Amino acid sequence: MSDEQYPSGLAERVRVLAQAFVESDLLRVRVERKHEAIELARNHVPAERLPELAPELEAASAAAPLKLDIVRADLVGIFHLGRPQPFEGERLEGDRELAYIEALGIRNPVRSRGAGRVAAIRAADGDPVEYGQPLFELDRG
Amino acid sequence: MRTVAVFSEADRGSLHVRQADEAFCVGPGPVARSYLNIPNVISTALITGCDAVHPGYGFLAENARFAEICADHGLTFIGPKPSVIAAMGDKATAKRVMHDAGVATTPGTDILASIDEARKAAKKIGYPVLLKATAGGGGKGMRTVENEHDLDRAFSSATAEAEASFKDGRLYMEKLIIDPRHIEVQVLADSFGNVVHLGERDCSVQKPSHQKLIEEAPAPNLSQKARNALHDMAVRACKHVGYSNAGTLEFLVSGDQVFFMEMNTRIQVEHPVTEMVYSIDLVKExxxxxxxxxxxxxxxxxxxxxxxxxxxxxxxxxxxxFAPQAGTLADVVFPGGPGIRVDTHVYAGATIPPYYDSMLAKIVAFGETRDAAIARMERALRETVVDGVNTTIGQCLEILAHPRFREGRYDIGFLPSLLKARV
Structure with missing residues (x-):
């Protein structure tokens, strides 16, 4: 994409990139320009594409094995995603409050406890969660 | 009515978790972090829209603070008022209150502030004495002390056990009445001052740890005089303290003499025997x-x-x-047929965690006569299969066949003496 084609507004840049991403076979795309980085990743690979992607996925996992760390609820309450909302595929540079669990009127932070990539968000905003319930999968690799 | 169960990580496979409409894990295996974790229990009730909390018969069932916290969050605690739980749950205070109500109590002390105070009290009351946890129940935090030499060790181990079990290590002392019967009276009271008793249960078949093993209703060979005294005292005591909901007053009985021991402000493990003879659902009440x-x-x-x-x-x-066993139950078959009831949380394939009370099931037999009930119980126990852990089935059969049990002439010394004779 030439500089002339690249839109000037952030929202528009994301939209154009997303359009190109959806039409591609890529699992993840990251564009870095000066002080900005936009990364898009697929949550789920459509089942019909799994066979054709299998060698690619295998190669990828062999090259960089996932070090999945599951962040669990340490109390019972209502789960709320933090602001800004974390998203799947997002890279966390360091420790960050990803969400909080509201219990007995108290906001109890759920932290990433270090850097990593958000591989999956396992609970939805507003869900009641129990002790030990998986909330996030973080790839520490 | 819809139900929400709480469970620990170790109890995820328990039957109550499967049978409830919803179930929430409130913590890991150790009780202090799960079943005694009040914030997680209350939070579960609130986020699932519960109206009321039934505390069962363990853990928080006699915790007045828990009952208060329920009320603070708009939840109905199924039990008496917190002030009554506090007064009765604190065994030393309960004895004082009962004494004021004209109920006969065993000679003993209020809460012991120190080991020195315990030494002085024991000298005054006269050995043997019983040390008991004021927050106690189920034989936890209780020690028989035969002489002064054993007092220090018994005091510290009972304090530690009570602290671990109830988060309250305070003890009191009672004169040990040699080989009395343990007979208790079931009461029901509403919030309008109406009180009834539902007869007595004989719980004298107790392990050396004072934990009950076999209970029956009514108590065999109890004089009408003693029976009337027990029932009257139980009702009088409830009226005196403004009791509401289900409760049990435990007495020591020696001949026609009856002494109030303690009150349990909750439903008890052995409540089914009363339900069977009164055809009443106590939990529904x-x-x-x-x-x-x-x-x-x-x-x-x-x-x-x-x-x-x-x-x-x-x-x-x-x-x-009676060392507790943990493991996986390879096979489980429970008995059935007329007059047999089984309350249980296990099934074939269930895992018994090491953290909790070791009770797997309660088998209850009903008969028109005591002999008929014993015969049905023996048949039911022989039908029962629990493979994978040692159980008390054989011990129960041995007791049922014993002449002293058959004649209904046993006291709390019966099982310990049977065990000693076997050694």
Whole structure:
């Protein structure tokens, strides 16, 4: 994409990139320009594409094995995603409050406890969660 | 009515978790972090829209603070008022209150502030004495002390056990009445001052740890004089303290002499024997009373019929001081047929965690007569299969066959002496 084609507004840049991403076979795309980085990743690979992607996925996992760390609820309450909302595929540079669990009127932070990539968000905003319930999968690799 | 169960990580496979409409894990195996974790229990009730909390018969069932916290969050605690739980749950205070109500109590002390105070008290009362946890129940934090030499060790180990079990290590002391019977009276009271008793249960078949193993209703060979005294005192005591909901007053009985021991402000493990002879669902009554209904009947409307016996099937090695057993149950077959009831949380394939009370099931047998109930119980125990852990089934059968049990002439010294004779 030439500089002339690249839109000037952030929202528009994301939209154009997303359009190109959806039409591609890529699992993840990251564009870095000066002080900005936009990364898009697929949550789920459509089942019909799994066979054709299998060698690619295998190669990828062999090259960089996932070090999945599951962040669990340490109390019972209502789960709320933090602001800004974390998203799947997002890279966390360091420790960050990803969400909080509201219990007995108290906001109890759920932290990433270090850097990593958000591989999956396992609970939805507003869900009641129990002790030990998986909330996030973080790839520490 | 919809139900929400709480469970620990170790109890994820328990039957109550499967049977409830919803179930929430409140913490890891150790009780302090799960079943005694009040914020997580309350939070579960709130996020699932519960109206009321039934505390069962362990953990927080006699915790006045928990009952208060329920009320603070708009939840109905199914049990008596917190102030009554506090007064009765604190065994030393309970004895004082009962004494004021004209109920006979065993000679003993208030809460002991120190080991020095315990030494002085024991000298005054005279050995042997019993050290008991003021927050106690189920034999936890209780020690028989034969002489001054054993007092220090018993005091510190009972304090530690009570602290671990109830988060309250305070002890009091009682004169040990040699080989009394343990007979308790079931009461129901509504919030409008109506009180009834539902007869007595004989719980004298106790392990050396004072934990009950076999209970029956009514108590065999109890004089009418002692029976009337027990029932009258129980009702009088409830009226005196403004009791509401289900409760049990435990007495020591020696001949026709009866002494109040303690009150349990909750439903008890052995409540099914009363349910069988009175044809009444005590837990349903608890819920009705908690929702503000009146009892709707008086003492004259109640009559016991027949005889009921309960055997506790525990994962314990009765040949090794009832050491608790943990493991996976390879096979489980429970008995059935007329007059047999089984309350349980296990099934074939269930795992018994090491953290909790070792009770697997309660088998209850009803008969028109005591002999008929014993015969049914023996048949039911022989039908029962629990493979994978040692259980108390064999021990229960041995007791049922013993002449002293057959004749209904046993006291709390019966099982310990049977065990000693076997060694």
């Amino acid at each position: 608890q819920i009705r009373i908690a929702s503000g209904e009146t009892l709707g009947y008086t003492q004259r409307d109640l009559a016991a019929r027949g005889h009921a016996i309960e055997c506790r099937i525990n994962a314990e090695d009765s040949s090794n001081n």
